[in-house]
Amino acid sequence: MSSHDDKRSPVPAFHLDGVSKSYPGVHALRDVTLEGYPGEVLAICGANGAGKSTMARLLAGQETPTSGSVRIGSHGQIRKPADAEAAGVLLMHQEPLVIEDFTVEENVWLTSLSSADGVKAWGTVRRDRGARTREALDAVGLSDLDPRTPVRSLGPGPRQMLALSRTSVNHHKVLLLDETTASTTEEHFRDVLELVDRERAAGVCVVFVSHRMPEVFAMADRIAVLRNGQLVDVVRTADTDPDEILTMMIGEAVSALEPFDMKPDPAADPILEVRGLSSGSAHDIDLDVRPGEIVGIYGLVGSGRSSIARSISGHQDRRTGTVRVRGRPIPSGSPRRALEKGIAYLSEDRRREGFVPAFTNALNLTLATPGQDSRWGVINRRAEKARVATLLKRYQVKGGAETMTRSLSGGNQQKVCIAKWLEATPEVMVLDEPTKGIDVRARLNIYEIVRDLATGGKGVVVVTSEAEEALKLCSRILVLRDGAVVGTYDPLTSTTDDLIRASLGGDIS
Amino acid sequence: MTDTVTIPTPDVRADRWAAIGRWAKEQYPLYILIVLLIVAGLTSDAFFTPRNLANLILQTSVIGIVTLAQFLIVLTGGIDISVGSVLGLSGVLAAGLLSGSNVIMAIAIAVAVGAAIGAINGYLVAFRGLEPFIVTLGMLALARGLVYAYTEGSPVRPEAADFRGIATATVAGIPVIGILWLALALVVGFITRRTVLGRRIYAVGSSKEAAHASGIPVRSTLLVTYIMAGVLIGFAGFLLASRVGAGTPTAGTLYELDAIAAVVIGGTALSGGRGRVFGAVVGTLIFGVITNLLVLLNVSTFLQDAFRGALILIAILLTTFQFSRRRARPTIS
Numbered sequence: 001m002s003s004h005d006d007k008r009s010p011v012p013a014f015h016l017d018g019v020s021k022s023y024p025g026v027h028a029l030r031d032v033t034l035e036g037y038p039g040e041v042l043a044i045c046g047a048n049g050a051g052k053s054t055m056a057r058l059l060a061g062q063e064t065p066t067s068g069s070v071r072i073g074s075h076g077q078i079r080k081p082a083d084a085e086a087a088g089v090l091l092m093h094q095e096p097l098v099i100e101d102f103t104v105e106e107n108v109w110l111t112s113l114s115s116a117d118g119v120k121a122w123g124t125v126r127r128d129r130g131a132r133t134r135e136a137l138d139a140v141g142l143s144d145l146d147p148r149t150p151v152r153s154l155g156p157g158p159r160q161m162l163a164l165s166r167t168s169v170n171h172h173k174v175l176l177l178d179e180t181t182a183s184t185t186e187e188h189f190r191d192v193l194e195l196v197d198r199e200r201a202a203g204v205c206v207v208f209v210s211h212r213m214p215e216v217f218a219m220a221d222r223i224a225v226l227r228n229g230q231l232v233d234v235v236r237t238a239d240t241d242p243d244e245i246l247t248m249m250i251g252e253a254v255s256a257l258e259p260f261d262m263k264p265d266p267a268a269d270p271i272l273e274v275r276g277l278s279s280g281s282a283h284d285i286d287l288d289v290r291p292g293e294i295v296g297i298y299g300l301v302g303s304g305r306s307s308i309a310r311s312i313s314g315h316q317d318r319r320t321g322t323v324r325v326r327g328r329p330i331p332s333g334s335p336r337r338a339l340e341k342g343i344a345y346l347s348e349d350r351r352r353e354g355f356v357p358a359f360t361n362a363l364n365l366t367l368a369t370p371g372q373d374s375r376w377g378v379i380n381r382r383a384e385k386a387r388v389a390t391l392l393k394r395y396q397v398k399g400g401a402e403t404m405t406r407s408l409s410g411g412n413q414q415k416v417c418i419a420k421w422l423e424a425t426p427e428v429m430v431l432d433e434p435t436k437g438i439d440v441r442a443r444l445n446i447y448e449i450v451r452d453l454a455t456g457g458k459g460v461v462v463v464t465s466e467a468e469e470a471l472k473l474c475s476r477i478l479v480l481r482d483g484a485v486v487g488t489y490d491p492l493t494s495t496t497d498d499l500i501r502a503s504l505g506g507d508i509s
Numbered sequence: 510m511t512d513t514v515t516i517p518t519p520d521v522r523a524d525r526w527a528a529i530g531r532w533a534k535e536q537y538p539l540y541i542l543i544v545l546l547i548v549a550g551l552t553s554d555a556f557f558t559p560r561n562l563a564n565l566i567l568q569t570s571v572i573g574i575v576t577l578a579q580f581l582i583v584l585t586g587g588i589d590i591s592v593g594s595v596l597g598l599s600g601v602l603a604a605g606l607l608s609g610s611n612v613i614m615a616i617a618i619a620v621a622v623g624a625a626i627g628a629i630n631g632y633l634v635a636f637r638g639l640e641p642f643i644v645t646l647g648m649l650a651l652a653r654g655l656v657y658a659y660t661e662g663s664p665v666r667p668e669a670a671d672f673r674g675i676a677t678a679t680v681a682g683i684p685v686i687g688i689l690w691l692a693l694a695l696v697v698g699f700i701t702r703r704t705v706l707g708r709r710i711y712a713v714g715s716s717k718e719a720a721h722a723s724g725i726p727v728r729s730t731l732l733v734t735y736i737m738a739g740v741l742i743g744f745a746g747f748l749l750a751s752r753v754g755a756g757t758p759t760a761g762t763l764y765e766l767d768a769i770a771a772v773v774i775g776g777t778a779l780s781g782g783r784g785r786v787f788g789a790v791v792g793t794l795i796f797g798v799i800t801n802l803l804v805l806l807n808v809s810t811f812l813q814d815a816f817r818g819a820l821i822l823i824a825i826l827l828t829t830f831q832f833s834r835r836r837a838r839p840t841i842s
Contacts, residue, residue, distance in 0.1 A: 315722065336724040345722070353722035358715035358782035367712060367723045370705045377705045420723065 011073070013038045013174050013205030014059060014089075019068035021054050021229075028054040030229045031068070038173065041196055041206040043220035043237075047249050047439045050226040052209045053094075056178040059207065060084045060091040073173055088173035092180045094437065095351075096163040098151050105133045105147035108165050136165040139198070141191035156349075157301045161188055164195060175199055178209045179437065193218060211249070211439050213242040214468075225249055246440060263475065264292040269326075271459035272312070272343070272428045277321030280307030281483040285321070287312075289428065289459035294450065296470040296491075297463045299480030299503050306348060307483075309432045309463045313345030314338030325427050325459075339368065342427035346417055346434055348463070354417040355405045362388040362401035364416050369423045387423075395419045396445060411442025418449055428459040435469060447473055467496035479503050537827050538775050538791045545798050553805045559682055561801070566687035567676075567752065569797030571596075572767055573690045573790065574745040576775075577697045578738035579768035580789040584701065585734050586714040586781025587634060587641035592742050593764035594652035595626050597757075599746030601656055601665050604756030609667020612674065619747035620740050626652065627739020628732065635731035649765070656758050665756040676752035686748055693741065698786040700737075710734055715782025771796055774824040795820070 012035040021029040029051045036042045046052045057063045058070050061084030070078045075087035084091075098107045109129070133147045140161045151159065160180060167175060181192055196219050199206050210216055216223060217237060225232040225248040232248045270288040277285040282304030289295050299305040310316035312323045314335045323330040325342045335345065347353035355364040365388050366372070373383040388401045395415045399408055405416050414434065421429060431450065435443045450473060454460050464470050470477045470491070477489040479502040487502045549556040575592050582589040603609065603619035626648060633644045659665075678685040701707035709730040712720040721727050750756045775792030777784025799820055803813045 335722055336726055339724040347722055352716070352718050354719065356712045356715045356719045356723075356782070358711065358778075363708065363711075366708075367719075367725070370708045374705050379703055379705060379708070381703070424724075 011038070012036060013073055014207075015069075015071040016055070016058070017069045017071070019055075019058060019065045019070060021051075021058060021063060022066050027229050029058070029065075029226075032226075032229075032231045033068075034224055034231060034234065036174065036205040036207055038203045038205050039200055040221045041200055041208055041219050043216040043223045044207060044209045044226060045211055045216060045223055045245055045249055046226035047211065047441060050249070051229040052211075052226055053178055054229075055226070056091065056176050056207070056209050059174065059176055060089055062091075088171065089176065090167065090170055090172040090174070091176040092163055092167075092178060094179040096156070096160040096180075098159050098163055100150070100152040102151060103147060104137070104142075104145055104149050104151060104154075104162060105129075107151050107162055108133050108136050108147070108169060110166065132169060136168040137162075139168050139191075140165045140195060141188055155301060157188055161191060164192065167195060167199060173204060175204050175206045176209070177206065179211075181210060181212060181215055189215070189218075213245065216245070217242060249440065264290040266290075268292075271326055272461070273322075273324045273327075274308075274312055275322050277308065277311060277323065278319040279311035279316055279321075280304060282307040282311070282480070283483045285485060287461075287478070287485075289461060291457045291459060292454050293476065294454045294460040294462060294474045296474030296477040297461060297480060298465070298467060298470045298477055298499050301465070303480040303503065304483035305463045305465075305480050306432055308480075309345060309348075309430045309461065312338075312461075313343050313430050315345055315347075339424055339426065344368075344421040344424055344426035344429050346414075346421060346429070346431040348432035348436065350410070350413055350417060350436075351406075355413060355420070357406045359405060360402050361392065361397060361399060361405050361408075361416055364405045365391050365419055365423065368420050372423070391419050391423070395449065409439075409442070410436075411438040411445070414438055414442065414446060415449075418446065422449075422453070426458070428461065429453055430461045430463070432463045433465065434462065435464075435466075467499040470499060471496060535776065538788055538795060538824065541774075541824060541827070542791055542795050542798065545795060545802070549798060549802045549805075553802060555805050556802060561805070563679065563682060563684055565797055565801045566690075567684045568801065569793055570684070570686040570690040571745050571749045571752065572764060572771070572796070573793040574693055574741055574748070575761075575764050576768045576771045576789050576793045577693055577786065578741040578745075579765075579772050580775070580777060580784065580786060581697065581701075581710070581734050581738045581741075582641070583769070583772050583777050583779060584710050584714045584781060584784055585731055586717070587731075587735075588769065588779070589630065589641065589645045589735075589738060590765040590769075591626070591630065591645040591648035591652060592738075592768055593761035594649045594656065595623055595739065595742045596746040596749065596761035596764060597656045597759070598626070598652040598659075599623050599743040600750035600760050601660050601756030601758065603747045604667040604672070604750045605659065605665040609665070609672060609756075610669050612669050612671055615667065615669070615672065615750075616744070616747050619750075620743040623739040623741070623743020623746065624736050625739070627736040627742070630739070631732040631735025634735065635728040653762075660756065660758040662758055664753075664758070667750070667755070673751055673754045676748060686752065689748070693744075694786055694790050697741075701786060706730070706733065711782050713781075767796055770821045774821065792824075795824070 014036045016032055016034045019029055019032045020027070032055070044052050044055060054063065058065055061078045061081040064079055072078055072084060072087035072089055075083065078084050078087065099110065137143060137145055137147065142158060142161055142165065145158065151162065154162065164180065196206055196208070208216070208219055220237050222234055222236055223240065223245055224234045225245060227249060268290050271291045272287070272289040274285060274287040281302055285308055287295070297305045297308060307316060311318045311332070312330065314330065314333055314337060318332040328341050330338050330341050330343055356367060359367070366384060370379065373380045373387060385401065392401065395418070397415050397419070398412045405413055408416070434446055434450065438446065450460055450462065462473055471494065474491055477491060477494070477499065478485050479487045479489065479499055481503055489498060555561055575596060579589055579592055599619040599622040602622050603615040606618050607614055609615055630644055630648055633639045634641050676686050680688060701710060709720070709725050712725055713727050713730050717727055746761070749760050753760070771792035772789050773779060774795060775784065775788025777788060796817065799817060800813065803816055808816065
C-alpha cells in the first residue's frame with residue numbers, strides 16, 4: 001500500500017485551499033486545506049455532522065465554498081456541477097442514484113445521458129454496449145443480474161453496486177464515494193475493495209467518505225479526519241490504528257462495548273415462539289426468544305433475515321407457520337394487529353417506513369401511540385407535549401419537538417423511530433439493521449437502548465449484516481443461509497470469522 | 510424520569526414570538542387577501558358596503574364548504590374532481606325527492622347522497638387501490654349524468670315554503686349560511702389538528718408506507734375521510750339549492766376547479782400531508798373577493814375567467830418561493 005505513496009505524482013488531483021462553508025447558523029466546514037493525488041485512496045472520516053458530506057458536495061460542485069477555493073486537476077475553480085463533471089469528478093451518493101423505472105442496463109449508462117454520448121435523439125445505442133454492460137456488472141459482483149431487469153425489483157445493496165458499476169463505463173479522474181457502503185453489506189465488501197483497487201491502479205484519486213473503520217483501514221492510503229467542520233489531521237494509514245482515528249473523530253476515547261453477558265433464565269417460558277415459519281426466502285424457521293434475551297439473526301442479503309423479521313411482526317405475509325407472543329397468536333400481514341398483540345418492528349428502510357417525512361419529532365414520536373394522550377379520539381395537547389419532552393430527553397434526540405425528523409442525522413432519526421415503538425410498550429421488539437448508516441456515538445446510544453430493553457425483561461430480535469454488531473450486542477446468534485438456520489452461536493465463544501463462514505457455507509480463505 | 514420540564518417564563522415568551530414569526534412567514538395567502546381587500550376598497554366605492562359584503566359571503570359560502578371537503582381529500586394525498594357533480598346531485602335530490610316538502614328531510618337526503626358517494630369513492634381508492642383522479646373522474650360523469658336524467662334538464666322546485674329559509678336568513682346582518690361555513694371550518698380544523706383521526710389523515714397523506722408500518726389503519730382512515738368530505742359536499746348541495754330556491758341541473762359545474770385552486774392557494778400540498786384549514790378558508794375568500802370585485806368593476810365575464818386563472822398562477826408561483834426558501838435551509842447531516 002505504501003508503494004503508492006512513493007509513486008505519488010506531484011500534481012494533485014484535487015486541491016482544497018482554505019475552504020470554509022457556512023449555512024445560516026451552521027459552520028459546516030472551517031478553513032480546510034487538503035490535497036488528493038492521482039492513484040491514491042484518501043479516506044475522509046468524521047462523526048455525523050463533521051462536514052464530510054459537505055466536503056464531497058464541494059468537490060462535486062454541488063455547493064460553492066463561502067470562502068477559499070476548490071480546484072480539480074488542471075481545471076481550475078469548481079463552481080458548479082458541470083465544472084466538476086468536466087474536470088472528471090464522479091460522485092457516488094450514500095443513497096444510490098438509480099432510476100427505478102429504468103432497467104439495470106439503462107442505469108449503468110445513466111451518467112452518459114448528460115454528456116449525450118451515444119444517446120443523442122438521433123443517435124443509436126453503441127454495438128458493444130451489451131458486452132460492456134455485462135463487464136461493468138461482473139466487475140461489481142452482479143454477474144447473475146440480467147441487464148434487462150427493472151431496477152425497481154432490486155434491494156438496496158444491489159442498487160448501490162449497480163450505481164458503482166458506472167465507474168467502469170465512465171471517464172473520471174476523481175471518484176467520490178460518499179458513504180457509499182452504508183447500504184451495501186459485507187458480501188459486497190470485497191467487490192467494493194476490488195473496485196477501489198482497480199481505480200487506484202488506473203491513476204484515479206479515490207475519495208472515500210466513511211465512518212466504518214474496517215473499510216477505511218482496508219482501502220485507504222491516507223486518512224483525513226474531520227471534527228465539527230475542521231480538519232483535525234491527515235495521517236498515513238500505515239502509521240495509525242482505528243482507535244486513534246476514532247479518538248480523533250469524536251475528540252475523546254471511546255469506551256469499548258462489553259459483550260452482553262446477561263443470560264436469560266433458561267427455565268423461563270419463551271416470550272416469542274415461532275414455529276415452522278416460511279415467508280419470502282425464509283423457510284421452516286423455529287425461533288424462541290426468552291425474556292431478557294437479545295437474539296441476533298445474521299446472514300447475507302437474500303438469506304431470509306429480513307423476511308423473518310418482517311413476517312413475525314406482520315409486515316409481510318407468511319406462507320406457513322405460527323408466531324406467538326406470550327402464547328397469543330400473531331396474525332399474518334397486519335402491522336397494526338401485531339403491535340396490539342405486543343410485537344413491534346423497526347424497519348430497515350428508515351426513510352420509507354420509519355417516520356412520516358412531513359411530521360415533526362413530536363408527531364413522529366407519538367405516531368404509533370396517538371391514543372395515549374387522548375380521550376374519545378381528541379388529543380390532549382398539553383399531556384402530549386410533556387410526553388414528547390420526556391421522550392426527547394430520555395432518548396437523547398438532538399433537536400426539539402418542532403424540528404422536522406427528516407432534517408435530523410440518521411442516528412437521531414433512528415432514535416426517534418425506536419422511541420416511537422417503545423412508547424407502544426411491545427413485549428417483543430424486532431430491530432432490522434438498527435445501526436445502518438449511523439455514526440459511532442449514536443450507535444452506542446442505540447446499543448444501550450436495546451440492552452436496557454432486554455434487561456427490562458422484553459424479548460429482542462436484532463437482524464444484522466454486520467458480524468461484529470451481532471457479537472457485541474446479542475446474547476445468542478442464529479446464522480441464516482439460503483433461508484434456513486445453519487447454526488446457533490454464543491457471542492462469548494465465537495468470532496466474526498465463525499459467523500461469516502457459516503453464512504457463506506463452507507470454507508473461505 | 511422523575512424530573513419535570515421547567516422552563517423560565519422569558520423563554521416561553523420568546524418561543525411564542527418565534528412561533529408567531531414562523532406562522533406569519535407562512536401566511537402569504539393572507540397577505541394576498543389583505544392586498545386584494547385594499548385594492549378593492551380603493552377601486553370600488555361599492556365594495557365595503559354591508560350589502561355587498563353580505564352578498565360576498567353568500568356567494569362564497571357554498572364553494573367554501575366544498576373547498577373544506579376538497580381540503581380533507583388533498584390532505585390524504587388524493588384529489589376529488591367529482592365535488593361539483595356530487596353537489597349538483599345532492600341538490601336536485603334534496604329538492605325533488607319527497608317533492609322537497611320537508612326541509613329536515615331534504616338536508617338528510619342531501620347529506621346521505623354525499624356520504625354514499627363519498628363511501629363509493631373512498632372504497633375504490635382505499636380498498637381497491639385505484640387512483641383518486643380516475644375514480645372521481647368517473648364519478649364526475651356518473652353523478653352529472655344522473656342529475657340530467659333525474660331533472661330532464663330543467664330545475665326542480667321544492668314544495669316546502671321554508672326551503673329557502675336557511676340560505677336567506679341573517680343574524681345581525683351576517684348570512685346564516687356564512688356562519689355555517691365558519692362553523693364547519695372550525696369543525697374540520699378541530700378534527701385535523703386535535704384528534705387522532707386528524708393525525709392519521711396527515712400521516713397517511715405524507716407517507717402511506719410509514720403510516721402502515723406504524724400501525725395506522727390506512728384504508729379505513731382514507732374511507733372515513735372520503736365519507737366526511739361527501740357529507741360536507743352533500744350539505745353544500747342542499748345550501749346551494751336552498752339559496753337558488755331550486756335544484757338546478759347545472760349547479761356546481763366546475764366547482765372542482767375552484768375548490769382545488771383554493772386549497773392549493775391556501776398552502777396545502779397537492780402531494781398530501783401538509784396544509785391547514787385556515788389556508789383553505791383564506792384561499793376561498795381570495796377567489797370570492799376577486800370575483801366580486803370584477804363584477805363591481807364591470808369587467809366582462811370573459812375577462813373575469815382570465816383574471817381568476819392568472820390569480821391561480823400567481824398564487825402558486827408564490828408558494829414555490831416560500832417552499833424553496835425552506836428547502837434551501839441546510840439539513841444537519
